[in-house]
Amino acid sequence: MNKSAPIYILAAKRSPIGRLYGALASIRPDDLGLAVLQEFSNLSPTDLSAIYVGAANQAGEDNRNLARQLVFLAQWPAHIWGITVNSLCNSGLDACVQAFRALALGEQELVLAGGVENMSRSPFVRLRNQEQEIDSSIGWRMVNPHLPPVYAPLSMPETAERLAKKRGVSRAEQDAYSQASRARFLAAQAAGAFDRELVSVYNRSGELLLDRDEQPRALTASLLAKLPPLVKNGQFISLGNSARLGDGAAFLLLAQGSYLEREGGQPLAQVVAWTSMALPPEDMGEAQIMAVQQLLRQQGLSANEIDFFEFAESFALQGVLAQKALNLRPDQLNPYGGSLSMGNPLGMGGARILVSLAHALARRPKAKYAIGASSAGLGLGTAVLLKKYID
Numbered sequence: 001m002n003k004s005a006p007i008y009i010l011a012a013k014r015s016p017i018g019r020l021y022g023a024l025a026s027i028r029p030d031d032l033g034l035a036v037l038q039e040f041s042n043l044s045p046t047d048l049s050a051i052y053v054g055a056a057n058q059a060g061e062d063n064r065n066l067a068r069q070l071v072f073l074a075q076w077p078a079h080i081w082g083i084t085v086n087s088l089c090n091s092g093l094d095a096c097v098q099a100f101r102a103l104a105l106g107e108q109e110l111v112l113a114g115g116v117e118n119m120s121r122s123p124f125v126r127l128r129n130q131e132q133e134i135d136s137s138i139g140w141r142m143v144n145p146h147l148p149p150v151y152a153p154l155s156m157p158e159t160a161e162r163l164a165k166k167r168g169v170s171r172a173e174q175d176a177y178s179q180a181s182r183a184r185f186l187a188a189q190a191a192g193a194f195d196r197e198l199v200s201v202y203n204r205s206g207e208l209l210l211d212r213d214e215q216p217r218a219l220t221a222s223l224l225a226k227l228p229p230l231v232k233n234g235q236f237i238s239l240g241n242s243a244r245l246g247d248g249a250a251f252l253l254l255a256q257g258s259y260l261e262r263e264g265g266q267p268l269a270q271v272v273a274w275t276s277m278a279l280p281p282e283d284m285g286e287a288q289i290m291a292v293q294q295l296l297r298q299q300g301l302s303a304n305e306i307d308f309f310e311f312a313e314s315f316a317l318q319g320v321l322a323q324k325a326l327n328l329r330p331d332q333l334n335p336y337g338g339s340l341s342m343g344n345p346l347g348m349g350g351a352r353i354l355v356s357l358a359h360a361l362a363r364r365p366k367a368k369y370a371i372g373a374s375s376a377g378l379g380l381g382t383a384v385l386l387k388k389y390i391d
Contacts, residue, residue: 006257007103008267008389012355013039013199014250016210017343018120023210024247025120027203029055029062033116034073036249039199040112042265043253045076049108052099053084054091054115056346059136060123066116086347089314090376091115092250093350097274097382099254109259114251115352117345121247138245138346151281156377157230157237159284160315164236167321174241174316175224177323178340181313185216185337193336197359215244216341241316246343250351252358267389268358269370273299279379285318287381288373289325295371295383307367308332308360310353312374313339322373336360350374354384361388 013036018024024032033053053067067082085095092115099113122137134141140153147153154162164174188194189212200211219240227240260267275298277291288311296303303309303326311322311334319340323333336356339349353372361370373383 005104005106007100007271008255008257008260009252009269009271009358009386010255010265010267011040011042011253012197012251012268012358014197014352014355015199015201015248016213017215017246017248017345018210019215019343020245020247021120022214022247024118024201027118027201027209029116029118029121030066030069030073031204032118032201032247033066033070033249035201036199036251037070037074037112040251040253045074045080047110048076048080048112050081050083050099050102050111052095052111052113053082054086054093054095054347054351055084056086056088056091056117057119057122057136058084058086059125060121062116062118087380088376088378089312089344089346090350090374090380090382091347092352093354093372093374093382093384094276096252096351096354096384097276100271100274103254103256106256109256111254112251113254113351114249115347115350116249117347118247119245119345154282156284156314157234157242159282160237160317161231161234162282163285164317169236169317169320171236171238171241173320174236175221175238177320178241178316179219179221179224181316181319181334181337181340182216182218184335185341186218188336189213189216193360194356197355213342215246215343237315237317241340243314243339243344246345248343248345248348248352250348250355252351252354266391268362269386270389272385272387274382274384277381279381281377281379284375284377284379285315286321286375287379288312288318288375288383289322289381291381291383292326292371292373295385299385301369303328306332306369306371307364308335309371309373310334310338310357312349312353314344314375316340318375350382354386357386361386
């Protein structure tokens with residue numbers, strides 16, 4: 001097998017991100033994914049080998065291998081292989097990484113990869129022998145009783161609260177980052193930066209549900225300072241410096257170099273390299289930073305050589321820590337905003353980052369490299385290096 005085949009992003013699309021119980025709450029996650037997949041006008045399903053889908057819930061309508069179900073919903077050939085990946089907030093990004101590996105090894109030539117999450121439709125679940133119902137939308141459920149003595153099952157806000165205290169990052173510093181990130185997103189949105197990646201979502205009756213991100217709004221410094229903490233007696237993590245939950249889907253059409261040579265086309269970007277790291281769960285917010293640092297070392301690059309980064313912003317803390325750890329210029333870090341403005345549909349988030357980065361590389365003439373990274377519960381981090389495609 002060819003273990004170093006080049007990989008290209010031929011197309012990248014995403015839905016707008018809906019707020020929790022908002023405009024996309026009426027559409028099933030599989031239909032939401034289908035709405036995005038149907039917009040790949042340059043896709044020949046007969047050439048497609050596989051589809052990789054990140055989904056973090058998988059307890060309701062997204063159960064039973066969502067990827068494979070999308071093949072049939074799209075009425076594509078049955079030979080298309082499908083797998084659904086769950087690594088919590090990293091699901092969409094890790095689904096893409098699974099696809100990269102298959103392409104690099106020469107196992108497949110043309111695949112789709114991405115993520116879907118409709119958190120508004122996450123079900124309540126319970127064991128057969130228990131009466132208590134548990135909300136499956138986010139966080140721990142049905143915890144093994146032998147786990148707490150080994151590791152306390154902390155919520156994500158609790159991990160961020162502890163990490164902020166450990167690293168000495170103040171509430172004010174996080175609020176300032178949140179305000180700046182939201183302003184960058186709103187400016188980019190007004191300038192049409194996301195127009196080429198967005199897909200309008202309609203229901204099966206043809207009714208328009210959403211055509212632009214639903215959550216973004218500017219927040220003043222005074223309002224941010226007044227918003228309540230997410231952790232009881234917490235001092236650092238608040239509603240204003242954390243991403244809100246949401247609904248969305250994002251996919252990339254990926255090809256091996258041999259397919260591009262044979263069929264032609266104008267890719268958005270080339271996938272150069274990727275890496276994953278794991279840290280203690282309470283340090284989850286730094287896992288993406290460690291993954292980026294390892295990726296840079298492996299590729300012999302410095303942070304200054306990367307035109308821009310997008311780090312997941314489940315918490316503003318992650319952006320603050322990334323800026324300090326990598327000594328990034330303001331224009332390098334999440335230059336178009338991120339999850340703090342858009343929202344955080346878990347299984348979609350990492351794939352959405354790659355979609356946005358690929359389009360950003362394509363529209364910035366002088367840019368060469370971009371890195372997307374994400375952290376997930378239980379201490380996981382993944383990073384991907386993209387390069388501008390030059391014919």
